[in-house]
Amino acid sequence: MNDALAAVWYAFAEGRLHFRTRAALEAHQERLARGHLRWVVAHSPAVAARFQSAGLSPQQWRTLPPTAKADMMANFDQLNTAGLHLSDVLALARHAEDGRDFSGQLRGAAASAFAGQAVTVGLSSGTSGTQGAFLVGVQERQRWAGVMLRRLLPPPVWASVMRPQRLAFLLRAEGGLYRSVQSRRLSFSFLDLLRPVPDLAAALTAANPTLLVGPPSVLRALLNAGASARPARVVCVAEVLEEADRAALEAGFGPVVQVYQATEGLLALPCRYGTLHLNEAHVHFDLEALGEGRWRPIITDLRRRVQPMIRHRLDDILQLDDVPCACGSAARRVARIEGRQDDALVFAGGGGQPVTVWPDFLRAALNRVPGLREYRLEQSAPDTLWLLLDPDALPTRTAAAAEVTAALARAGADTERIDLRFGPLLPAPPGAKRRRVVRRAFSELPVLKVNSEVKS
Numbered sequence: 001m002n003d004a005l006a007a008v009w010y011a012f013a014e015g016r017l018h019f020r021t022r023a024a025l026e027a028h029q030e031r032l033a034r035g036h037l038r039w040v041v042a043h044s045p046a047v048a049a050r051f052q053s054a055g056l057s058p059q060q061w062r063t064l065p066p067t068a069k070a071d072m073m074a075n076f077d078q079l080n081t082a083g084l085h086l087s088d089v090l091a092l093a094r095h096a097e098d099g100r101d102f103s104g105q106l107r108g109a110a111a112s113a114f115a116g117q118a119v120t121v122g123l124s125s126g127t128s129g130t131q132g133a134f135l136v137g138v139q140e141r142q143r144w145a146g147v148m149l150r151r152l153l154p155p156p157v158w159a160s161v162m163r164p165q166r167l168a169f170l171l172r173a174e175g176g177l178y179r180s181v182q183s184r185r186l187s188f189s190f191l192d193l194l195r196p197v198p199d200l201a202a203a204l205t206a207a208n209p210t211l212l213v214g215p216p217s218v219l220r221a222l223l224n225a226g227a228s229a230r231p232a233r234v235v236c237v238a239e240v241l242e243e244a245d246r247a248a249l250e251a252g253f254g255p256v257v258q259v260y261q262a263t264e265g266l267l268a269l270p271c272r273y274g275t276l277h278l279n280e281a282h283v284h285f286d287l288e289a290l291g292e293g294r295w296r297p298i299i300t301d302l303r304r305r306v307q308p309m310i311r312h313r314l315d316d317i318l319q320l321d322d323v324p325c326a327c328g329s330a331a332r333r334v335a336r337i338e339g340r341q342d343d344a345l346v347f348a349g350g351g352g353q354p355v356t357v358w359p360d361f362l363r364a365a366l367n368r369v370p371g372l373r374e375y376r377l378e379q380s381a382p383d384t385l386w387l388l389l390d391p392d393a394l395p396t397r398t399a400a401a402a403e404v405t406a407a408l409a410r411a412g413a414d415t416e417r418i419d420l421r422f423g424p425l426l427p428a429p430p431g432a433k434r435r436r437v438v439r440r441a442f443s444e445l446p447v448l449k450v451n452s453e454v455k456s
């Protein structure tokens with residue numbers, strides 16, 4: 001079956017996964033979990049070792065001590081079931097990001113459960129400091145595309161898939177994930193965030209998408225730069241969607257919905273009323289109470305096999321809404337996602353024109369610095385960027401300066417005119433929101449308005 005057909009098949013199958021009671025939803029999860037956990041423990045040495053050291057059987061997965069991204073990366077080779085090595089994955093993914101060519105895939109190792117099969121590779125800088133590498137198998141990305149189609153295109157799904165759909169993605173790094181679905185009726189275009197904002201705005205207008213996907217700060221900047229499109233849905237990803245952005249995007253482009261997706265999976269999707277529901281038909285969520293209505297999710301993905309996510313603690317903080325949704329779904333409602341609060345920076349380009357530098361590029365650059373535990377970048381003036389580092393030692397300063405300078409140059413900024421300054425990163429006050437890329441308020445460059453409205 002080709003990718004587009006498979007995606008449509010999954011889109012229809014998704015229709016059977018609407019649960020009206022918690023009991024029915026939990027029974028469905030338990031059914032999936034039984035087979036899934038048995039398979040994962042049999043094929044992933046890292047997951048098997050966790051169960052063994054806790055003295056638990058696969059059926060006792062609900063009480064398994066949680067893991068986190070740092071452990072996932074440290075045990076990457078033993079965790080994945082395609083026999084892939086982190087060094088190969090990082091080399092391929094970085095090559096793809098540097099060359100802006102995302103066709104690269106790896107093949108599952110001969111002795112693995114996915115021998116010879118294509119595995120899509122990607123990196124995420126995340127907002128948590130630890131870089132994540134992700135692996136997605138053929139069937140997993142087909143299901144991903146099917147779920148997205150089902151939940152994001154206007155109902156009924158059969159009518160939507162009968163019409164040609166053009167999906168435009170504005171993302172830092174595409175990954176083969178997004179180009180996997182390509183046919184006459186279904187086309188995906190990838191607009192590279194490394195291009196200048198006016199070029200991106202023109203490319204978006206030319207793409208004339210029926211579904212437009214991107215971070216709200218980027219969509220807002222393109223709208224302000226004159227991009228014109230009337231998609232059936234504007235899908236905001238990767239950042240918290242602020243009310244002011246939602247209103248502006250709705251007025252400029254059309255109906256806005258939000259998707260909560262991370263390296264760790266497709267975590268929440270909107271229903272037809274625009275409410276964001278946890279993706280509980282595919283992912284089990286345990287929630288740790290943080291007080292004041294805030295929760296930290298520990299996810300168990302009940303589908304992913306190439307890179308299993310079993311009792312995996314996320315960095316994001318969720319606020320939930322207890323009021324039942326009019327759609328009748330028993331899946332819990334997300335009122336707000338916290339933990340992604342970075343700013344875009346603006347510097348002068350070679351010809352003196354303003355150039356936007358997205359925080360994602362800077363986080364990716366800093367993730368490459370060996371030995372760097374934590375950092376914050378603060379633009380304190382139009383030509384001044386502070387690198388606050390932990391540890392603030394000469395080797396980390398030198399490496400951080402080189403990576404940041406390269407990232408700024410690639411974005412088109414005139415690095416000769418940017419003053420890099422260094423200092424130690426002091427501990428944040430308890431409970432403070434974690435922000436790694438920050439633009440302090442200053443008013444010299446008029447174009448800063450574009451971004452200062454978004455996050456301040």
Ligand SMILES: [Zn+2]
Pocket residue numbers: 271272273275277325326327328329
């Ligand atoms: Zn709903």
